Amino acid sequence: MTPIGRRDFLAQLALATAAVSVSHAAFSTASRADESIETETAYGRIRGIRKDGVNLFKGIPYAGRTSGDRRFRRAAPLEPWTGVRDALQVGPPAIQAPRRNEPAPSEDCLFLNVWTPANDNRKRPVMFYSHGGGFVIGSGASASQDGSNLARNFDVVVVETNHRLGLLGFLYLDELGGSEYAGSGNMGMLDITTGLKWVHDNIARFGGDPDNVMIWGESGGGAKTSCLYAMPEAAPYFNKASIESGPGVRMTPKEVAAETTAMLLKELNIAPKDWRKLLDVPAADLLTIQGKLPFVPPFQEKNRNQGMMRRNYGGFGPVVDGVVLPHHPFDPTAPAISRNKPLLVGWNEDEYTFFAWERKDTEFAKLDFEGLQKKLELPYGADAGKIVAAYRKANPNASAPDLYVAVSSITMMGLGSVDIAEKKVKQGGAPVYLYNFGYKSEKKIPGTDYAMGTPHAMDISFKFNNEIPPRDGSEPKESFFGGNRPERFTASRHFAELWTTFARTGKPAAKEVPTWPAYTLKTRPTMRIDAQCEVINNRFSEELALWRSVGKL
Template identity: 70%
Template sequence: MQRRHFLKDLSFSTVSLLAMPGMGNLLPTGARPLTANDFVDAETAYGKVRGTRTNGVNIFRGIPYAGKVSGERRFRRPAPLEPWRGIREALEFGPPSVQPPRQNEPAPAEDCLFLNIWTPANDGKKRPVMFYSHGGGFVIGSGASSWQNGANLARYFDVVVVQTNHRLGLLGFLYLDELAGPDYAGSGNMGTLDITAGLKWVHENIAEFGGDPDNVMIFGESGGGAKTSCLYAMPEAAPYFNKASIESGPGVRMTTPDAAAATTALVLKELNIDPKNWRKLLEVPAADLLAVQSKIPNVPPSLGRRKKGSELPTGFGPVVDGRVLPHHPFDPKAPKISRDKPLMVGWNEDEYTFFAWQSRDVSFTKIDFDGLRAKLEPQYGTDTPKIIDTYRKANPKATAPEIFIAVASINMMGLGSVVIAERKTKQGGAPVYLYNFGYKSEVKIPGSDYALGTPHAMDITFKFNNEVPPEKGGQESSFFGGSSPDRYKASHQMAELWTTFARTGTPAAEGVPAWPAYTRKNRATMRIDTECEVIEDRFAEELKMWRSIGKLS
């Protein structure tokens, strides 16, 4: 796929994903009204908050973790959070950052710095903390998505789960450092600095919620994986987490200042604002900024490097400004600042089927091998025959559509994940664990007889243990996971691997083979399914080929 087309699909599809019906509120409380016994209070550094106790889990929604980011604080660090008197209700999710409205979630707002907590108990016990950054690229998403409901992780694995809303898109990543002076230093990274502020809040307050401030894992999927990659390389975030997991969103490189400046120039042009009068940006209604944002193409950062002077506008995302984000997260090497922090990284085997489903383009399902060549040539040119030949030899029983999915999926999320694993292990510090999620859903892509397999984003409900039997509060059939009871076992195992990693820094689960760290000698990969297995040097021939044509360093 062309990178520009990929991100267009990503933005559209993630909007749709996060607004999907069918998941509902996992483990609902039922129809009865809440009573005094259902409420639970907690003391924070800023005042007391009141949440609910539901089916053995204390849930606090919409706790503010920093102050306003509107008005004079737009494009700047948040205002200090003001303490409050009395008890602040934390019963409803806070608004997400400005974006198109989302079904079954709060209306977006410019002031959006709220977090949610799921904990087994506010009892002073030091449980591992799992701090999740939502997906949606850098332009959409919310900590209120039911797919990532943290209750089952807290309930069944005795961990504390935290999720934030944070600034996105133009409001979170407009680069003004070269125009606006020291008050706006780091403006191209406000979205990730918000997440860092959330981590700091957790460090200061999570003990009250039964969590251990000295045992925090950061993790995230898709855009949340890229955010996690950035946090892994940010000095301000470093004191507040101990391990990380990057899931179907490898952030090897981020936006350069030249590319970010080009995007800023395009925004000013769209708004008819002279760069000298940049302060007029503070007066533009947020809805108008969102409209401008929608006109600017988002192009994900490349694994490769652009020549100086060839920078084009890239949309909105973290900027390698030399201060907040001192260098690309994993280029040319893994960040020294996180050398001693264990890492998991990986991707889903059939990432592309998600995007085919969202774009309603099922043409790939009907191609033969001549059609496969025609479909790949626009992106890979003269390397196409070598790619097809390599994949056919490595997968002699695969059909043309299956090879297309394999090629598209590894290019989307796989090659970057391998780069991260290689560069992390080369440091010789804390271990890195590489995975492939491979549970196969039988759900068909609409308009075809082709099954989704393991599409992008399907891992969310699995790792949050939200694929559970009806007697445990789940549903007969899940949106992506399908209706086979096998998914319950795969979900439980994936959740146990993640929570054990959060607890100890080594992923493990009952009945799952020991997961060895990735090294340049064994290149061990855990394939996660109903029956998990460790595969050494997986995709060896394919990766050798990608290296030979310069797609993998």
């Protein structure tokens, strides 16, 4: 099994996220025991439910149609309704493979969900989450990101959107379609900004403060958050941000996006001058074609030449079009437009074990140090020996599989996170806080004796405070990734409290957690989040020096 590259990253994630993000009973229709709740929006009255101390509103439309003549364009205006509209069931997700316990995917997918302690005009902080799944799958109805516990336990309002994905959300047609299709390569991102505007106009009715909104997201949601942080259209509608295991340093150059559009037209046997025929191709057929093209990773490598870019980084994701996304989110600098907005950024210590689990990679767990060097020669060539030597020196007690996981995890998500933190500090504006999530799951990767540790995506259920004992006092069930140890409940509490305090004040803090200093280039403090949290200065200093020496940071 070869090391996973950034091209492969979202391809694997797209297949795997469904396994860890299925919906559950919280998204079913109301039971007889649930209390009905009604509230006004700018477009009409809606009915939700009150369940266990939280008001839930699901499937609220935040914009109009994106099908038909609105394909690849901005959504139609949302039409007001009369009477009371039920907001009891999640809306359809964007076009993708069917998702368990959700409506059938649809082109018309612009719906959002709200969790709030009360519709009482209390001006609570708003946590606006963008789901993961790269830019190709996912929804705002994933079980691990249920917002009930955050709302109930920390007095915040949680909002999550569905938005266009893949080809239907990011096909670059600006040069073929003219002004009518301006911004076409970023429709998925513009959907999210429309959701943010809906929050600004409506969230006060849900007990939220429209002037205190945090954007956050994991994996592909982190990359989306990186883009929002750099987008003029999003700027008026949020105050702080968190980028989690998805550092969107660079996005797709428009030249590469144009090449991808040409690839698509060729695959469909459509001449460029006849591109409007795309409007008549069934969405299911477009999804099939999308599967034949490469996926876009969370961020692009800076030093690849354009030929390599075209070959490896086709596919669909946000486009640096000079207008909607004026420049790469964090290259060459942090975006000036968000200079005064505090930022959290970081990654999980063992990101790679998720992909080993998903890909059924058991071979890495059998590596010796000679095999480790050979395995690293494919992505790193002559630098492989240097990498192994540096990692063995920095981690003298680590096994060869441990070092493979460490190398893979930091190159996937760590280097981009550090890059973002450094550039934000150099900007001299609002603070940035760097973290590592480190709670260790004892669950084994199937077919091995190697523990999952802190895999990619495990942070979702922890930061949403969904790792808690059952409310009815029954025996806790094993967490999908988090395992059985009761310490996970404490780690989840710390994670959720740090994030909700940041949402409230712009500075992360929690009881029984050390003071978390802002990142500086002198001390480089990193908060390690676990059942026992600690601040570690200049963490991974030897490893980061290595990656700088080989031009990866």
